[in-house]
Amino acid sequence: MNQQIKPPEVGAQEAVLGAMVIEPALVPEIMRKVSAEDFTDPTCRNVYDAIRKLAISSRPVDAVTILGQLGPEYRSYISGLMDVTPTTAGWETYADQMKTESQIFRARKIFGKGMYAATKEEMQQAISDLAGIFVNVGKAEAIPLHKALLDATKELEKEPHYLKFGIDALDDGRLFAEYGDMIIIGARPSVGKTDLALQFAREMSMKDKVGFFSLETAVPKLATRWQSASATVYLDHLKTRKLTQGEYIAIAHANNRDSKYCDMHFVSAAGMTTDDVIDVSIKNQFKIIFIDYLQLIQGKGERDETVRISNISMALHRFAQGTGTTVIALSQLSRAGKNGAGMETLRGSGQIEQDADIVFMLELKDPDDPDSMRTLSIEKNKEGKRGHCMLRFDGGHQRFEYVPPYRKTEKSTERPKKATAEQMNMFPDRRDAI
Known part of the structure; x- marks a missing residue:
C-alpha cells in the first residue's frame, strides 16, 4: 500500500504571499525568486498565479484586484494573509524555506514513481526529473547591465583561477580554461x-x-x-x-x-x-x-x-x-x-x-x-x-x-x-x- 506523501506546511508560502499583498513593490523581486511550482498548496498557488497575471499585465496588485481575479470566495483567505504577515522584512528567508520544502516534496513524489517504474526508460526519466529539481539547468535569469558590470569589477579583486593541464605551453596564461567550459x-x-x-x-x-x-x-x-x-x-x-x-x-x-x-x-x-x-x-x-x-x-x-x-x-x-x-x-x-x-x-x-x-x-x-x-x-x-x-x-x-x-x-x-x-x-x- 502506498504511503501518502504529506505536503509541506503552508506557513512560509503564506508569508511570501502576504508580503506581495502588503507591499506590491516587492512583487517583481519575489517573482524573480520563486515560481508557481514552489507553491505546493493549491490555494497558495492560485493566489500567486493571480498576482503574477496582474503584474505581467502592468495592473495594480492589491486585495481588490486579486479578488477580481479569484472571486469573492477568496475574500477571507486574502484578509487572513494580511493578518498573518505583520511585516515584509523576512520574505527572502521564507522564500528560501518554501523553495527547499518544495524541492524535497517533489523529490519524494518522484522517488515514489521510481519505486514502481516498470521499464528502464521510466526509471531513467525519474532519475532525470529528480536531477532537474536540484540543478537549475536552462533556467534563465535576466541580469541588468549595472549588476553584471559590478559583479565583474568585484571579480577583479579575487585571485584568478584557471584549469591546469600539466603542460607548460597550456598553463602559461594562454588558455584561460574555467569551470563550466x-x-x-x-x-x-x-x-x-x-x-x-x-x-x-x-x-x-x-x-x-x-x-x-x-x-x-x-x-x-x-x-x-x-x-x-x-x-x-x-x-x-x-x-x-x-x-x-x-x-x-x-x-x-x-x-x-x-x-x-x-x-x-x-x-x-x-x-x-x-x-x-x-x-x-x-x-x-x-x-x-x-x-x-x-x-x-x-x-x-x-x-x-x-x-x-x-x-x-x-x-x-x-x-x-x-x-x-x-x-x-x-x-x-x-x-x-x-x-x-x-x-x-x-x-x-x-x-x-x-x-x-x-x-x-x-x-x-x-x-x-x-x-x-x-x-x-x-x-x-x-x-x-x-x-x-x-x-x-x-x-x-x-x-x-x-x-x-x-x-x-x-x-x-x-x-x-x-x-x-x-x-x-x-x-x-x-x-x-x-
Whole structure:
C-alpha cells in the first residue's frame, strides 16, 4: 500500500504571499525568486498565479484586484494573509524555506514513481526529473547591465583561477580554461588522445573531483595505463607481468601517492546516453568530467547521425553551463585526408565546433611515421590565444612530454638545455608541487 506523501506546511508560502499583498513593490523581486511550482498548496498557488497575471499585465496588485481575479470566495483567505504577515522584512528567508520544502516534496513524489517504474526508460526519466529539481539547468535569469558590470569589477579583486593541464605551453596564461567550459580534444585513432586525456585528468584530479567516462576502453586497461605513466614502469612489463622488484616498489609508491592526492573516478560508460552521463555526474558531484569519446554516447532514437551528435553536443554544453561542470570530450575525426586536422574534421556535426569553448587537435607531425612527435594545436579558444606546441609521446610509459621550441639568438640557434631530473618528473608527489 502506498504511503501518502504529506505536503509541506503552508506557513512560509503564506508569508511570501502576504508580503506581495502588503507591499506590491516587492512583487517583481519575489517573482524573480520563486515560481508557481514552489507553491505546493493549491490555494497558495492560485493566489500567486493571480498576482503574477496582474503584474505581467502592468495592473495594480492589491486585495481588490486579486479578488477580481479569484472571486469573492477568496475574500477571507486574502484578509487572513494580511493578518498573518505583520511585516515584509523576512520574505527572502521564507522564500528560501518554501523553495527547499518544495524541492524535497517533489523529490519524494518522484522517488515514489521510481519505486514502481516498470521499464528502464521510466526509471531513467525519474532519475532525470529528480536531477532537474536540484540543478537549475536552462533556467534563465535576466541580469541588468549595472549588476553584471559590478559583479565583474568585484571579480577583479579575487585571485584568478584557471584549469591546469600539466603542460607548460597550456598553463602559461594562454588558455584561460574555467569551470563550466566545454573542451574538445579531436584526434584520429591511435594518435594518443586517450593517454593525453588521462594525463590531463591526473593533473586536474589533484585539485578537483574528476570523473572519467570511458565508452570504449575497459576500466582495468585505463588503470594499467595510469600505473605505467605514474610509476614510470614500461607498459609491456605490466602487460606480461614481467616486473622487477624495483618496479613493484615503484608501483606501490605511485599507487599510494595517487590514491592520496588524486580525486579520480573511472566510470564504465559503454551504452550510456547523455542523460546517464549527466545523472552520474550530478550524483557523484564531479567538478570535471572526461568523455572518451563523444560519438559513442547513445542517442534517443534519432535516425540521422548528424542530428544525434548535435543533440549530444548541445545537451553537454547546457549541462556544463548550467552546473559549472567542466566537460572535456574526446572526438573522432572524419576519415578524409591523413593529416592537417581542423575543426571542420570533427566527426558527425558542426554543432560540436559551435558549442565548444576550446578545441584541441592532436595529430602526428609526420603522418607516415606513427612514432613521430605530436602537434597539439589550439584551434578554437573563446577567451584566450590560439597556437600549437610539440609533444613527444613516450609510448612505453603512456605519457606525453612537452618539447620547448628552439630559441633563436643573433649569433646561433640555441637548443633547449637538458632538463633536470626534477623537471622531468611529470608526476609530483605533492599537490602543492603542481
